[in-house]
Amino acid sequence: MWPCSLRGARTPGACAVLGLLLCAAPPAPAAxxxxxxxAAQLSTDRQWLQLLHYTPAWRPGGFRNFVDDRDFFLSPGGxxxxxxxxxxxxxxxxxxxATQCRFPGRTLWLTARLPGLAAALPAASCPEYEEWRRVLxxxxxxxxxxxxxLNSPSSMYGHTFxxxxxxxxxxxxxxxxxxxxxxxxxxxxxxxxVYAWRGLVGGYPGQFAAGPYFEKLRExxxxxxxxxxxxRLNLDAAELDRLxxxxxxxxxxxxxxxxFDENCSLRLLExxxxxxxxHDLADRFPNYAIPIDTVRAVLxxxxxxxVGYRPATRTILxxxxxxxxxxxxxxxxxxxxxxxxxxxxxxxxxxxxxxxVAEVAYQFHRDRVVHxxxxxxxxxxxxxxxxxxxxxxxxxxxxxxxxxxxxxxGHRTGLxxxxxxxxxxxxxxxxxxxxxxxxxxxxxxxxxxxxxxxMARVVLRAREGGTLQLQRLDALEITSLAPRDEFFRSWxxxxxxxxxxxxxxxxxxxxxxVNAGGGGTWAPVAPLMLFAFATxxxxxxxxxxxxxxxxxxxxxxxxxxxAAGITLASADHYRFTDGVDRTELALRHExxxxxxxxxxxxxxxxxxxxxRVDEAALALRYHF
Amino acid sequence: xxxxxxxxxFLGMSGAAMAEAPGGPNCGWGNMLMDGxxxxxxxxxxxxxxxTSGNATFGMTTGTNxxxxxxxxxYGGKSLVGAVMDEFSEDVARGxxxxxxxxxxxxxxxxxxxxxxxxxxxxxxASLFPSADVTAEQVSERVVExxxxxxxxxxxxx
Numbered sequence: 001m002w003p004c005s006l007r008g009a010r011t012p013g014a015c016a017v018l019g020l021l022l023c024a025a026p027p028a029p030a031a032x033x034x035x036x037x038x039a040a041q042l043s044t045d046r047q048w049l050q051l052l053h054y055t056p057a058w059r060p061g062g063f064r065n066f067v068d069d070r071d072f073f074l075s076p077g078g079x080x081x082x083x084x085x086x087x088x089x090x091x092x093x094x095x096x097x098a099t100q101c102r103f104p105g106r107t108l109w110l111t112a113r114l115p116g117l118a119a120a121l122p123a124a125s126c127p128e129y130e131e132w133r134r135v136l137x138x139x140x141x142x143x144x145x146x147x148x149x150l151n152s153p154s155s156m157y158g159h160t161f162x163x164x165x166x167x168x169x170x171x172x173x174x175x176x177x178x179x180x181x182x183x184x185x186x187x188x189x190x191x192x193x194v195y196a197w198r199g200l201v202g203g204y205p206g207q208f209a210a211g212p213y214f215e216k217l218r219e220x221x222x223x224x225x226x227x228x229x230x231x232r233l234n235l236d237a238a239e240l241d242r243l244x245x246x247x248x249x250x251x252x253x254x255x256x257x258x259x260f261d262e263n264c265s266l267r268l269l270e271x272x273x274x275x276x277x278x279h280d281l282a283d284r285f286p287n288y289a290i291p292i293d294t295v296r297a298v299l300x301x302x303x304x305x306x307v308g309y310r311p312a313t314r315t316i317l318x319x320x321x322x323x324x325x326x327x328x329x330x331x332x333x334x335x336x337x338x339x340x341x342x343x344x345x346x347x348x349x350x351x352x353x354x355x356x357v358a359e360v361a362y363q364f365h366r367d368r369v370v371h372x373x374x375x376x377x378x379x380x381x382x383x384x385x386x387x388x389x390x391x392x393x394x395x396x397x398x399x400x401x402x403x404x405x406x407x408x409x410g411h412r413t414g415l416x417x418x419x420x421x422x423x424x425x426x427x428x429x430x431x432x433x434x435x436x437x438x439x440x441x442x443x444x445x446x447x448x449x450x451x452x453x454x455m456a457r458v459v460l461r462a463r464e465g466g467t468l469q470l471q472r473l474d475a476l477e478i479t480s481l482a483p484r485d486e487f488f489r490s491w492x493x494x495x496x497x498x499x500x501x502x503x504x505x506x507x508x509x510x511x512x513x514v515n516a517g518g519g520g521t522w523a524p525v526a527p528l529m530l531f532a533f534a535t536x537x538x539x540x541x542x543x544x545x546x547x548x549x550x551x552x553x554x555x556x557x558x559x560x561x562x563a564a565g566i567t568l569a570s571a572d573h574y575r576f577t578d579g580v581d582r583t584e585l586a587l588r589h590e591x592x593x594x595x596x597x598x599x600x601x602x603x604x605x606x607x608x609x610x611x612r613v614d615e616a617a618l619a620l621r622y623h624f
Numbered sequence: 625x626x627x628x629x630x631x632x633x634f635l636g637m638s639g640a641a642m643a644e645a646p647g648g649p650n651c652g653w654g655n656m657l658m659d660g661x662x663x664x665x666x667x668x669x670x671x672x673x674x675x676t677s678g679n680a681t682f683g684m685t686t687g688t689n690x691x692x693x694x695x696x697x698x699y700g701g702k703s704l705v706g707a708v709m710d711e712f713s714e715d716v717a718r719g720x721x722x723x724x725x726x727x728x729x730x731x732x733x734x735x736x737x738x739x740x741x742x743x744x745x746x747x748x749x750a751s752l753f754p755s756a757d758v759t760a761e762q763v764s765e766r767v768v769e770x771x772x773x774x775x776x777x778x779x780x781x782x
Contacts (some may be wrong), residue, residue, distance in 0.1 A: 169729075169732070170729060170730055170732060171729070171730075172729060173722065173725050173726045173729045174722065175708070175722045175723060175725070175726040176704075176726050176729065176730065212707070214707070214708050214711065214723070214726070218710075359718075362714075376756070376757075379756045379757065380756045382756070383753070383755070383756035384756075386713055386714065386717045386749075386753070387717070387749075387750075389714070389717040389718060390716075390717035390718075390746075390749045390750075393717060393718050393719050393746065397718070
């Protein structure tokens, strides 16, 4: 390109008059930076696309954008046109110093890519941004994974957010770290069901929000009883600079929010892609992003320097309860109800046990009232129990809960299984594919015990004689076995919706069904759970007199975890309103052959009014 | 002008949840942890969307360097003690814990003096928390008084 033509103010004639020297070494201000950006093909640069949150559109060569907010784009068509947005950005940067303050991330990237641009930009003072950076004084970023919360299926996939730790002396403790969370923005007083539906289908905008880490700890650790795993990232100063500059650009910016794909975890990967180019972490999740899988991606990219574990307050309480004997548990229970009770036997305990009992009583009281409206009675009891804790605190504290298997060490989230067996005397082979996530028999480490969450499962069956059929299709299956004891009066429940085969009047019928149950689980010893449910079932079956019928029923079972694997035995019985009875007895056992491999045996007997069908199957299950 | 907003929204981010936050005028043990919205439905959706109720904000602290003139780190005008009163009271009762450390850090207490700080607070639990309806302001003032009364800690609050 000719220097003269770059400097629009000067005519070629003027150049000739002024001589070659001036024209050959032009001062920068009037340079065609947009042209240079085009020449460097910056608009299709991976990093530009990431910085602007573009993703390829269905139409080849086109782009769409996760950002759903005009304030984020400087060009009217910027949401779908990286080139136009680049030109508009360069123009705005040159024209208005405020652009640098509004988009420090873009400024940083463009000035690095276009040498000389920095000098050509108007001087800008960005007090607000600079103050923010100075107060944060970030010297470390931490990726935090909030594990699932037993009995709360909506949390079962987990959640991730970032924490920024400060180098400033007066903030140098994790509690004062600054948490950055991406979530849907929900209008206050929204109706619960509307809320659920819109949360899933994308009816709410998503935004980044920030606050002190101790608030997050309250939310997750206390209110929701979710353990937190903290993955310290090894981002250096320049990477943190890029990350924070970009975070600032996303302030108050609306994104599309969908539960499955464009969710919190994917957004965080996009931030990390901006911080450390080259890994393209977000690209690995084109369809859906399960939070723990995004953690694994970050680990695989070598971005984690260390891991920390922060048990939820209830995890600590449960751990301490196990340390108590029966009498001590009774004392703690009594004290939790009335701190002034001075129950017989407490004074006789050695100081360490007194401390533990007082701690359990206090924690249990807190746990019990955590969702209760405030009242003077609760406050008084809380205070009295804290005084008790204080009085016994001279004795040594009991050790913290041991670390469970870290969630990323658990089996991967996709599943394919190949199996075969006999239905009565007829052989079959099964192909079982599940999008996500974990059932009661899958390898247990890294997942909550007694929780099952499965979405999108398909079983195809080839039967002896050459028929191939859809055996089962589960849209959703959730089971939550939460043990009850004198401290926790948890309910257990399950729900399942999908298609399955039922022998009806001698026919193998593919029925559509929804079933649910509620009841209790008891764990007399830790690895054994016994459960009982009252159940209800709605089934569409064209062989029925009433093709759509309702069946109340009962289910009981046990789950046992041992060195030999996990065993699940169950008995279900239900009766349709038109009189059809069904009983299913099942014994299932899985032997883990590795973190991602298991061998599962299933023995099932189904007894109906006219049919009795026994089935035995063995399957090799691989988590990918 | 925007800075005022940033400061003001720091605690506002959890919306309704902080309306009765620890450290507020009604601060006491009865109302330390609140759900913004109650009920199972709201809870489930909060987990589904990881939502922030009300206006999601982007706030960051306070004053000049996060510390007010007397060395107390403040959050939206409230002292840290008020913001973490619940956790702080537990840690004082026990004699250790992260909230106690955080308050020590916020008060500028050097690492070498933190064990002493914790000990002093713990030993004076009864005077820090004389009753169930003590307010965060009273506790904050008491923390400063206790530090002043200790030869080794006095210089942090002078």
